[in-house]
Amino acid sequence: MTENADGVSAGISRRKLLATTGLAGAGLLAGCTQSNTGSDQNGGGDSDGGSGGESDGDDTTPTSDVLSGDIEIAGSSTVFPLATAFGEIFQQEHPEVNISIQSTGSGGGFANFFCPGETDFNNASRPIKEGEMQQCEDNGVEPVELTVATDALTVVVNNENDFATEMTVEELKTLWSAESAPTTWSDVNSDWPDEEIEFYGPTDASGTYDYFIEAIIGEEGPGHRQDYSATEQDRTIIQGVEGSEFAVGYMGFAYYSTNTDRVTAVAVDNGDGPVEPSLETAKSGEYAPLSRPLFTYPSKQSLAERHVAEFARFFVDNTDNEQVVAEEVGYVPLDADQKAEQVDKLETAIEEANA
Template sequence: MQNVRCERSVEGVSRRRLLATVGGGGTVALGGCLSSESDGGSEGGDGLSGEVIVTGSSTVYPISKAMRDRFTAKHPNVTVRVKSTGSGGGFENHYCPGDADINAASRPIEAGERDHCTGNGVTPVEMQIASDALTMAVSTENNWVDCLSFDQLARIWKQGGAETWADIDPTWPDEPVELYGPDTTSGTYDWFTANVVGDAGHRSDYVGTEDDTTIVQGLEASPYAMGYFGYGYYAENADRVKALKIKADATDACAEPTLQAAKAGTYPMARPLFIYPSEEALQRDPVFEFVKFYIENSTADWIAEEVNYVPSSEEQASENMATLEEVAGA
């Protein structure tokens, strides 16, 4: 990765210092600041140039890609490369070694990953930018199950877990459960293992992939298949697979995976989504401006309407902007 500083100013004031002067004005005021800044008299930020590399979560990938498209429309001389590597794969292989500016994650960074980063002179900065409803899905031909509890899910997905559907309920088919899910490098895998499967650990005899298309195709191929992925990908393929309702406890009501339920906290597999720009990368203007743009737009309605995630709250966006200014503004 070419590490080029691209320092720019507005009448002698760096854009990071300019951000500090309007920090109390919220995201709307900050957005106006972004659109009015220029370099050498150019309009719409055309003077900004350089490269930003984003790796990480396949769940967050559609958001980052949409942000990239909108950002580069305003700043065509900035190249933003967005790669879907899995949360853990991004931390381990790209971000912590210093080869990416931002890592997206569908779960918080782990202590070992933070240590790996620190050892390489990379300082992660955590920002929650959206929420998701992790979705468990089956074939549209599956007519025997509509809802599963965490206990039933754990019995299916744990090491040495259920081999047939009848192992979960004797009235269900005595046929092998064919399992598809994210790879072990995925934050979705990590979140599901920690929050649903538990100490027994996630079984390894399943088809693991970072390509959600493979999971959908697996569910279409067999009435006995099951798989899980982020809600955004389910929403794109709702006519091809059947989403299951979920309940955390056997006595709870079954909750359907929807953005409304995730936002309200009534869907038990709702989870936060993050980006982790590095403190060092934020000193470069292209990275700083892209993260600033990301935060400003994280509350936008199009997050839900176009990429099917719960947008960040205004409070969360303000906290993220304060963090950005604290890290890169001085």
């Protein structure tokens, strides 16, 4: 196993979802998906069981019964546990496929790995930017945007904090804006204690960072404060907030959902009263403005490789899997219409890649 710069082992879930839970390996997803991958052992992509049909490449190119090859994935720390969950189960189904996943941040993944053509997928917690699209185009890489879940970006405080468990969007903006840059809680709200704030959050390579600016600070505003402990490791944010009574941080909901005893989630008031982050409030849209879509971007060029295309199908075919996406990882699954749209988009891309 290899490790990225932040010490995240490629191919291993931070939560070790599949090693210890009742997923029972490949059996669970094999029963929940209509993906071609479920029948590759009996004839690969030529099976009639695929959700999106067969590509031209499968019709004209002889294939073996066994999928094999390497798949390189980088990008969002938020999407990391979902990609890892599906990757590990896919490898149980197809042990000769090696899937390596790095948590580099959405922007770090695009700039340093995906757009230079070094990875097959980039996970992202926000849409690809115009500059990243241009970088990819300059290198002959064509991203295919696939929505895979919905997240509730979560602000957390220490469990001893009994004063800021509810915050307005304006208070969050004051906390994190480079312009206001408060040093004590009383600088944000005069009713709060005159205690120094410790800040923890993702780096500027993170899609979570970008989305927080868009949703809370404003893209035309003064920008995100830089005097905070920045990391691509969400567990470090949890540890920091847990260890300091007057700390605050933010991250994807999945990491909070497995640490609810260690930190407290802040209910966000967007004008209609405070709403706590949850799968239900994210799905309904009540948890505004911090509900957001999550993405993975396969390279169309990589989709010409059968094992990459089959993993992409497997990933998308399971975006409506309640047990894995919601119960095990902690995100809102796609509904049937959303999934069908992503399946169609992927199948079109695979067909074009094999044309």
